[in-house]
Amino acid sequence: MDEALLAQLTSSQRKAVLHKEGPLLVLAGPGSGKTRVITCRIAALIDSGVRPYNICAITFTNKAAEEMRQRAAALGASGGAHISTFHSLCVRILRRYAQAAGMRPNFSIYDAADQSKCVKQAVKDCRLDGTNFPPARMLDAISTLKNKLIDAQSFQERAEDFFSRTLSQVYTRYQQILAEQNGLDFDDLLMKVAFLLESDSTVCGELANRFRFLLIDEYQDTNHAQYRLAKALALSHGNICATGDPDQSIYRWRGADIRNILAFEKDWPQAVTVKLEENFRSTAAILRVADSLIARNKNRKQKTLVAVRTDEGRVSVEICDDEAAEADAVARQVDALLGQNVPAGQIAVFYRVNSMSRALEEAFVRHRVPYQVVRGVEFYNRKEIRDVLAYLKVLANPADEVALLRVINTPARGIGKVTVDRAKAFAVEHGLTLSEALTQADRIGGVSGAAKTKLSAFARLLDKLRQDLVGPVAPLAERVLAESGLEQSFKGTGQEGQDALENIGELINAAAAYDQQTAEPSLLDYLQQIALFSDTDAYEATSERAALMTLHAAKGLEFDHVFVIGLEDGLLPHERGSGDGDELEEERRLFFVGVTRARTNLYLSYARYRTVRGQFLRTVASPFLFELGLDQMVQDDEESEDDFDAFTEYRRTQPSPVRPRPAAAKPAEPLFAPGQLVRHKTFGLGRVQKFADLGANSVVTVQFNTGQTKSLLLQYANLSKV
């Protein structure tokens, strides 16, 4: 370990780096040099004789993993250490120990869309009404169960009330469907591995022996499955280092359990805890508001952010008329910064929901400000991309029926719904997968001769494509494009088809890049990797473009100039995340994460009116704005305000004047817009679906939380808005 490097660290950082054996908890505030500590720790371990091969570092995203690999390599700790996400690690383990886990290694990973198809099928198979048991709700519940490591069988044993028993049926059937198709969803990856480690001492022993030093970053956002998995891996040697910040836990809705980090010392009694409270990133002005904000959370351990930087930055609040004006103000301010030679890559705009990027993009285009929307998975959600990938998935995993059904008539080759249904029935009857059924199409009953020919032809196409599956992926994708007829079908369809082909070209480029970077490229590995891509993975840090992203995607990043827009009640905090106190605290942490990404200046804004689901509505300023303690700030900043005309200071004592509504405002809004939450004396809470404005005879259709939908006469219903 480089002495000079060690000398640069603070004493607590050094303590964390040099504590090599046994459990270690690093409670690291934002901007405390946590990443540096982890990479130095890896280097120090290797330096003291630990083989890189025995080190396993777990990060939150693939992007973070890649960065850590590079940083470690820069410290001379190159190669050999396993650095990846929990999910990627699980894929590797499941491929290696497929048999022990009771599966085949060429499994498909099902994303939200695939899951939705399967759960719909499951609901149908259980003969349930899709309206009373919405697939999305079922899927959510199943995911929660899996994150708690409750499998279908043990849930069945404990399901008592009607809803649970129904859910249990769907869960069981859903798992069957996945198993038949050799498919796993995201939660399965974790659950399977956790169970495997806990039940198979041979496998667990082998892996614990391989990964003798475990480092887990962003520990505050691990869920119960990840917690159990990590514990099982580290149990024998106790070399587990967890780093994180309870104040930055923002994935509770996804099963993250903040108690994992809070109880680390109980789980590992010999644990050494190191606190990193100094902040090297942000100016004092930013840390003051961040501190003031997060102090409002009741359920937290007291911690202060200690500023190391001595220069003053600026926090400002702009109040705009509507979202277009807000976007315009942001674009103008960014443009001004670019004029002051600030690199565009040092500017970021954060928002609560993805849909808010649209207004920003329009404004940025208008002002000719270079930008990138950090939304990597969007590309993989395009129809044509999903089509090509579905072909590849069927090739790698013939049992993957979701993928097969997607491509069987894409492009249209005369295989319609009826034919597909018959083929499915035939497969079920003979205990075959759909893929296998196609190879003996001529035996399928009730299908016309012409249809049989088409099915056989399709089966032969797959067979032909499958003949040469080994090796690089890009040539394979090209063959699929040409031989499936996709290319041909896009060629006659004008601009749209042209765009689609270009996108597919991009996909092939990406595959070629994978082929080059990977020692032993294989279709299976490629598919399993891209299934785990995240939005942040698409972020190009070196880019000369301003970054636009959600607050969630902002985790782990930092910029000189940070904009957080839409500081309105119901948006940030989001209305669906302000139910109970815990949810509100998570929204506050989310905003805290956004605020603490800023190095020098922070620009906050909100719009008095915002179009929400097509409705132009008056907004209310976010309560979080009042929690920043800006009173003080306004006084501090007042003298040097001159060059800052675009951003007016927010004053708590002086409520914003109510301006007349802009001309663009729509005529009077209906009393109850669809989507409005309402309360009824007997039916309780519900959401308005339809509102027929007929004066005194207006009819409101409300879906109540009990599941039933009622049409009520407004004058008698006595509904109150919530």
Place this chain on the structure above:
DNA sequence: TTATAATTACTTTTT
């Protein structure tokens, strides 16, 4: 079977 029209559901964050 396929293309178009009509209806209906879904609108938070994501590995």
Place this chain on the structure above:
DNA sequence: GTAATTATAA
């Protein structure tokens, strides 16, 4: 307001 599913006609 949009996307996706479903009904209908060609």
